[in-house]
Amino acid sequence: MKILQISPTDNVIGGATGLAxxxxxxxxxNNIQSPMFVGKKFSDLIxxxxxxxxxxxxxVSFLLASDLDYFQSDIILSSKDFYEANLVHCHNLHGWYFKLETLRKIAQLKPVVWTxxxxxxxxxxxxxxxSDKQKDGFYLCSNxxxxxxxxxxxxxxxxxxxxFIYENNKFNIVVPSLWLKEKVEKSVLKDQKITLIxxxxxxxxxxxxxxxxxxxEFNLPFEKKIVLVMSFAGKDNPFKGWSYVEKIIERFINNKDVTFVCIGDGLDSERVKYLxxxxxxxxxSKYYSLANVLLYTSLAENFPLVILEAMSCGLPIVSFDVGGIGEVLIDRVNGYLADYKSLSDLENGLMFILNMPLMRLDKMVNNSEEVIREKYTLQIMTQKYIDLYKSCLN
Structure with a gap:
């Protein structure tokens, strides 16, 4: 079997691109070839x-307000990898690299899985x-x-x-969360085959x-309780709710027992250390292991890898209840789900984890590790994709 994948980049850091x-x-x-076409290449893989x-x-795309046209992705169609592929697996097709008309052409020649x-x-x-507002099967953008x-x-x-492209072609749609599955089932793609993986x-x-x-190893205090924050994805991205992190740090400014460690660029202060x-x-994995709790303030999510990675490392999490996070992060079992956009509830969550008795904390750590190993490993995910590929080809 040969599966051709299409993704914005081959960067292992990004959530969707790293997963691809x-x-x-x-x-x-598993002895399945998987060449790729990407919008931007970082690796040296041939x-x-x-x-x-x-x-x-x-x-041109910017001036004409369209990220669907004007790109050179039709080059895929004339490639040896496309000719030899049994199936094409698309990931994010946005990112200013892919012409959606190419998807129509691909779907007329090969089975398509689209995550x-x-x-x-x-x-x-x-x-x-x-927003949940819809028009003609599309969820309307807030701005x-x-x-x-x-x-x-x-x-x-x-x-x-x-x-036009959706209604005249067949796709095998994959969604990583029940949250997104429910949305797709009410959308313009509702008549396509939809699979949860x-x-x-x-x-x-x-x-x-x-x-x-x-x-x-990272010269951090043993006696402090450490709150870990992923600042590299947040400061310039309104989705990530960085303003909530800043306000939380202010609320803990007089708490001498707590230090914030941010992953990304920034200047160290008495209360904040950057790695x-x-x-x-x-x-x-070491970053996750040095902390007592992960503070995750994202305002829009699907089924984020950061949550799964932290849980796999046994790190309790405080997060807004958004997207599919609540499907894996069970409130007060392996973390704390705060009310959406509630700063006070985020603070409550941090205090709940940081002041938790050791025996209960150990149970929470074990719960996190167990649920990942039982349901959310790469091997489980890959086997589900292989089963889907086979069903598409049969």
Whole structure:
């Protein structure tokens, strides 16, 4: 079997792109070839090819308020990898690299599996709508600046274009969460085959290290309680709710027992320590292992890998109840689900975890590790995809 994947990048750091790369590796471990076409290539793997682009492509798309046209993704159709592929597996097709008309052409020649890592496919242009309002089967974007934003209101054309391609082709849609599955079942894609396959993580990499050892390695205090924050994805992204992190830090300013550790760029202060972003997942596992709790303030999510990775490392989590997070993070069992956009409930959650008796905390850590190993490993996810591929081909 040969599965051709299409993804914005081959960057292992990004959630959706990292998952595509993990799937590629796992498929190959199962003797299934998985070449890729990407919008931007970072690796030196010879079976990953970059879709050509230039400044003109993106400039025209920006001016005409459409990320559906003007890209050179038709090059995929004339490639040897496409010719030899049994099936094409698409991931995010937004990111200013893919012409949606190419998807129509692919679907007329090969079976297509399309994993929706966000809502873009069922909105005019945005990856999250922040609204349940619908028009003609599409969830309406709250404003035109939500990523990927548009210069002017071209929603009517974008919806018409997507609808035409969807209604005249067959896709096997995969969603990582029940939350998104329910939305897709009420959308323009409702008549397509829709399969739930949860994201998975590599439990051989994401595992708990000795807390004292990793704190010593990163020169962090043994006696403090540490709140971990992923600042690299948050400061410039309104989806990630960085303002809530800043306000939480202010509320703990007089608590001498608590230190915040942020992954990403920033200047250290008395209360906040920054550790560099890394592509090394073993180092990320150490980051998870040095903390007492992960503070996750995202305002829009599907089924985030950060949550699964942290749980696999036994780290309790405080998060807003958003997207599919509540499907894996059970309130007060392996973390704390705060009311959406409630700063006071975030604070309540942190205090609940930080002041938890040791015996109950150990049980929470074990619950987190067990649920990942039982339901959300890369191996489980990959086997479900292989089963889906086989059913599509049969």
């Amino acid at each position: 790369m993990d799937l590629k590796s796992c498929l190959e471990n 079976d990953i090819k970059e879709i050509p682009k230039n400044i003109f492509n993106k400039a 929706l890592h966000d809502m873009w496919a069922i909105t005019p242009h945005c990856s999250h709508s922040f 035109k600046n939500i990523y990927p934003g548009i210069l002017w209101h071209n929603e009517r054309y974008l919806m018409k274009k997507k609808r 949860n994201n998975g993580v590599d439990v051989d990499i994401f595992k708990k290290y000795n807390t004292k050892d990793v704190r010593r 560099p972003l890394t592509r090394d997942r073993n180092v990320m």
